[in-house]
Amino acid sequence: MAAERPRRVHLALSVGRPAGQLWRRKDSRVEEAFSLSLLSDVARAAEDAKFDTLFRADNMRLDPSRVRVSGPPHHLEPMVVLSALAARTEHIGLIGTASTTFNAPYTLARQFASLDHLSGGRAGWNMVTSTVGEENYGDQPLPPKAERYARAREFVEVAVGLWESWQPDALVLDRETGVFADETRIRPIRHRGEHFQVEGPLNIHRPPQGRPVLVQAGRSEEGRDFAATHADVIFAAADDIGGAQAFYADMKDRARRKGRDPESLKILLGTHVVLGATEADARALEREWVDGIDIGKAVDYLQTVVSPHLRLAELPLDEPIPVTLLEEAEALGDERHQRGASWLRTHHRGTLRQLAVRHRQNSLHLGFTGTPEKVAGDLAALFRARAADGFVLSHSHVPEGLELLTRGVTEELRRAGLFRHDYEGPTLRHHLGIA
Numbered sequence: 389m390a391a392e393r394p395r396r397v398h399l400a401l402s403v404g405r406p407a408g409q410l411w412r413r414k415d416s417r418v419e420e421a422f423s424l425s426l427l428s429d430v431a432r433a434a435e436d437a438k439f440d441t442l443f444r445a446d447n448m449r450l451d452p453s454r455v456r457v458s459g460p461p462h463h464l465e466p467m468v469v470l471s472a473l474a475a476r477t478e479h480i481g482l483i484g485t486a487s488t489t490f491n492a493p494y495t496l497a498r499q500f501a502s503l504d505h506l507s508g509g510r511a512g513w514n515m516v517t518s519t520v521g522e523e524n525y526g527d528q529p530l531p532p533k534a535e536r537y538a539r540a541r542e543f544v545e546v547a548v549g550l551w552e553s554w555q556p557d558a559l560v561l562d563r564e565t566g567v568f569a570d571e572t573r574i575r576p577i578r579h580r581g582e583h584f585q586v587e588g589p590l591n592i593h594r595p596p597q598g599r600p601v602l603v604q605a606g607r608s609e610e611g612r613d614f615a616a617t618h619a620d621v622i623f624a625a626a627d628d629i630g631g632a633q634a635f636y637a638d639m640k641d642r643a644r645r646k647g648r649d650p651e652s653l654k655i656l657l658g659t660h661v662v663l664g665a666t667e668a669d670a671r672a673l674e675r676e677w678v679d680g681i682d683i684g685k686a687v688d689y690l691q692t693v694v695s696p697h698l699r700l701a702e703l704p705l706d707e708p709i710p711v712t713l714l715e716e717a718e719a720l721g722d723e724r725h726q727r728g729a730s731w732l733r734t735h736h737r738g739t740l741r742q743l744a745v746r747h748r749q750n751s752l753h754l755g756f757t758g759t760p761e762k763v764a765g766d767l768a769a770l771f772r773a774r775a776a777d778g779f780v781l782s783h784s785h786v787p788e789g790l791e792l793l794t795r796g797v798t799e800e801l802r803r804a805g806l807f808r809h810d811y812e813g814p815t816l817r818h819h820l821g822i823a
């Protein structure tokens with residue numbers, strides 16, 4: 389029987405834009421923000437440091453009022469970016485975000501199967517139901533969450549059915565007999581459902597991983613149930629270590645109750661880090677980041693995650709938000725605002741200015757500042773406390789932020805015996821230790 393693999397930290401690098409206005413630094417390479425040269429260097433730095441995977445977040449809209457200070461939060465399309473990076477890397481995973489609300493299952497199944505083949509088994513799909521973007525996909529309002537998750541459940545069942553529509557031995561490639569593939573080992577799925585009618589089979593043979601790694605980032609009851617059923621990896625967001633531990637325990641328990649091995653479900657915590665070679669450097673960098681934040685815009689951005697009933701712009705900046713107003717907003721808010729309202733309630737002692745800046749910095753994730761040694765210690769503490777199996781990290785800027793994160797933090801985690809020295813196998817599933 390294979391030796392029990394020691395529990396190790398899993399790391400995903402979120403490949404996005406620099407933090408705040410750090411793009412204004414002269415060596416920020418901002419001119420290459422939309423080019424393969426910078427993306428490739430970031431990807432290779434993460435691969436050299438043996439990160440499990442790259443992660444490309446996404447949503448399908450742009451609020452022009454948010455581009456002035458730090459550019460579009462999501463721009464180049466994930467599948468295109470990850471396909472290009474597949475050709476410039478060898479081992480690191482490639483997880484891309486794609487919506488189950490604004491896509492068709494046959495198309496996405498093809499795209500992720502193609503990425504898995506072209507990368508030799510390194511593809512992963514962050515399945516989101518999208519909370520924004522409906523204005524770009526017709527004139528219908530965004531379906532309510534329950535309906536979006538019902539569609540998502542059917543969507544992933546169709547996609548998995550399509551990936552498995554070729555039996556593992558369907559591809560023959562026998563030069564002697566001239567048989568390329570055995571049609572008797574390829575089956576239509578004939579799916580007839582409430583949201584989709586898909587005949588199949590897929591026109592690509594079974595992906596190297598069998599199926600790409602399935603990722604989900606839900607927090608609601610529907611999101612958690614969907615993840616416990618279908619996800620290999622969950623991207624989690626927490627306000628504090630207690631919240632992270634509670635979410636971790638709940639998800640492992642849900643997986644167990646669905647007859648799954650809880651260790652087959654990895655929970656990676658979204659975490660923002662600000663690193664410096666010294667504590668003073670890290671604090672100075674954070675200062676530079678915060679000083680670049682336009683407080684008016686930060687309050688507007690915070691307003692997007694809380695109920696419009698709570699008019700933040702009318703409240704005094706340097707005073708806490710009255711708890712009564714927070715409770716009222718939580719009661720009146722719709723599903724898009726629940727997360728923001730609970731975050732505000734958790735941090736209600738902060739002034740509006742502090743909350744707006746913190747949200748601008750870390751959105752609704754945990755954040756750590758300091759030297760690689762100190763931050764690796766913070767991450768190790770969360771890992772050992774069963775608050776996470778790993779982390780979704782993003783570098784604040786290039787070159788130092790990336791260097792200190794990919795080299796510095798991983799070196800410290802290795803020194804603590806918590807991170808790999810080399811990749812365990814060719815596929816993303818090998819890296820994550822999931823079948």
Ligand SMILES: Cc1cc2nc3c(=O)[nH]c(=O)nc-3n(C[C@H](O)[C@H](O)[C@H](O)COP(=O)(O)O)c2cc1C
Pocket residue numbers: 444445446447485514515516517518519604605606607608609610611612623624625657658780
């Ligand atoms: C680390 C992390 C990354 C996420 N990335 C995306 C993303 O790229 N696109 C997106 O639309 N939502 C993203 N989300 C939001 C989730 O998909 C989800 O909508 C949110 O957590 C609310 O969960 P719920 O759907 O259960 O309410 C992310 C969440 C987390 C924690």
